[in-house]
Amino acid sequence: MSKTQVDGDTLAIHGGAPVRSTYLPYGRPSVGEEDIEAVVKVLRSDWLTTGPTVREFEAAVAAYVGAEHGVAFSSGTAALHGAAFAAGLGLDDEAITTPLTFAATANCVLYMGARPVFGDISPDTMNLDPTQIEERITSRTKAILPVDYAGHPVDLDAILRLAEKNNLVVIEDAAHALGAEYRERKVGSQSHMTIFSFHPVKHLTTGEGGMVTTNNPDLARKLRSFRNHGIDLESEERQGQEEGDWYYEMRALGYNYRLTDIGSGLGLAQLDRLPENLTRRRELAGFYGTEFKSMPEIITQTQRPEALNSWHIYPIRLELDLLTTGRKDIFQALRAENIGVNVHYIPVHLHPYYQQRFGHRRGEYPVAENTYDRLITLPMFPGMSDQDAADVVRAVKRTVAHYRRGS
Numbered sequence: 001m002s003k004t005q006v007d008g009d010t011l012a013i014h015g016g017a018p019v020r021s022t023y024l025p026y027g028r029p030s031v032g033e034e035d036i037e038a039v040v041k042v043l044r045s046d047w048l049t050t051g052p053t054v055r056e057f058e059a060a061v062a063a064y065v066g067a068e069h070g071v072a073f074s075s076g077t078a079a080l081h082g083a084a085f086a087a088g089l090g091l092d093d094e095a096i097t098t099p100l101t102f103a104a105t106a107n108c109v110l111y112m113g114a115r116p117v118f119g120d121i122s123p124d125t126m127n128l129d130p131t132q133i134e135e136r137i138t139s140r141t142k143a144i145l146p147v148d149y150a151g152h153p154v155d156l157d158a159i160l161r162l163a164e165k166n167n168l169v170v171i172e173d174a175a176h177a178l179g180a181e182y183r184e185r186k187v188g189s190q191s192h193m194t195i196f197s198f199h200p201v202k203h204l205t206t207g208e209g210g211m212v213t214t215n216n217p218d219l220a221r222k223l224r225s226f227r228n229h230g231i232d233l234e235s236e237e238r239q240g241q242e243e244g245d246w247y248y249e250m251r252a253l254g255y256n257y258r259l260t261d262i263g264s265g266l267g268l269a270q271l272d273r274l275p276e277n278l279t280r281r282r283e284l285a286g287f288y289g290t291e292f293k294s295m296p297e298i299i300t301q302t303q304r305p306e307a308l309n310s311w312h313i314y315p316i317r318l319e320l321d322l323l324t325t326g327r328k329d330i331f332q333a334l335r336a337e338n339i340g341v342n343v344h345y346i347p348v349h350l351h352p353y354y355q356q357r358f359g360h361r362r363g364e365y366p367v368a369e370n371t372y373d374r375l376i377t378l379p380m381f382p383g384m385s386d387q388d389a390a391d392v393v394r395a396v397k398r399t400v401a402h403y404r405r406g407s
């Protein structure tokens with residue numbers, strides 16, 4: 001900038017005082033004394049790795065979401081890999097997913113030698129559009145892998161109907177959606193398999209960790225075997241019992257994707273606080289929504305009536321026609337105000353690996369690409385104070401006012 005007056009209205013990026021003096025991150029785990037005590041308790045016990053606390057944590061998460069089984073993994077990505085295995089994805093199979101996600105959602109299909117096929121998103125929720133799924137179903141399609149973007153459940157009725165009609169497995173990536181509800185039932189109880197992530201930025205953390213919930217005992221058994229080298233632990237299935245007590249059988253190629261008791265102790269303590277943390281996230285989203293309602297430059301995620309969002313992140317889209325600049329300047333201006341904005345996500349098909357391997361290019365998924373060009377993630381975590389949220393809104397309003405067209 002050439003000559004800018006430095007006063008109360010000058011953006012920090014142009015030399016003005018920032019809206020706040022300390023940096024507000026977009027997310028922050030909440031770890032309390034109860035969490036520390038829970039981990040110490042496991043450290044004083046006989047089991048550190050996969051033992052009784054993992055089983056307790058699996059049962060607690062399954063009960064919370066209303067599923068029959070929970071199978072813990074060492075990460076959400078490992079859980080996705082397990083689900084892709086249990087779904088039977090193999091060479092030449094296809095799975096339909098969204099481009100607006102973290103690459104791990106599509107990568108798990110590649111791990112199985114199968115091919116991720118992208119469908120475009122709905123512009124209101126930014127979730128995978130069921131009509132796009134339907135158009136892409138072929139004789140090779142084996143699974144649908146929708147993502148509950150930001151914590152807004154996907155259109156499960158439509159997706160499960162398509163799956164039933166075409167004999168497909170639904171693997172719901174609910175890494176954003178622990179505690180979210182679809183038609184008054186928790187996410188995690190309705191798809192064939194639902195995966196959760198317990199990375200520190202998510203709703204609940206085990207350090208690193210993940211889980212698959214399912215109501216299908218066969219899938220649960222495959223998942224348990226896969227995370228433990230493909231070893232079947234169900235003793236009634238062992239053929240060589242007469243061999244002796246040391247005997248076990250590896251029946252499939254699995255991995256070491258086990259979660260630890262240490263992480264599970266933390267997870268159990270975190271689960272106790274999940275309801276109050278969700279309440280706080282919903283309060284913050286309500287505040288943002290009210291504040292941005294009167295701003296035509298800011299488009300918030302549409303909340304469908306059948307959905308109750310768990311708000312892992314708070315994405316906004318800029319109405320670029322009303323602004324004199326693009327997302328990059330506004331993003332940088334907000335960072336200069338000490339607001340830790342982010343962008344979720346670079347569409348998966350635009351990553352160099354996907355472009356080079358599958359020949360994807362810009363223009364293939366216009367809604368996802370147009371969304372990405374205007375997308376900014378605002379801070380959202382339960383430890384945020386009312387003042388923190390007010391600072392975010394003030395910074396957005398100040399920045400938008402500066403770049404408003406015709407002002």
Ligand SMILES: *Cc1c(COP(=O)(O)O)cnc(C)c1O
Pocket residue numbers: 075076077078101102104105147173175176197198199209210
């Ligand atoms: C976080 C995340 C994952 C991966 O989870 P990790 O636990 O980090 O492996 C997968 N999908 C989505 C949508 C995520 O946000």
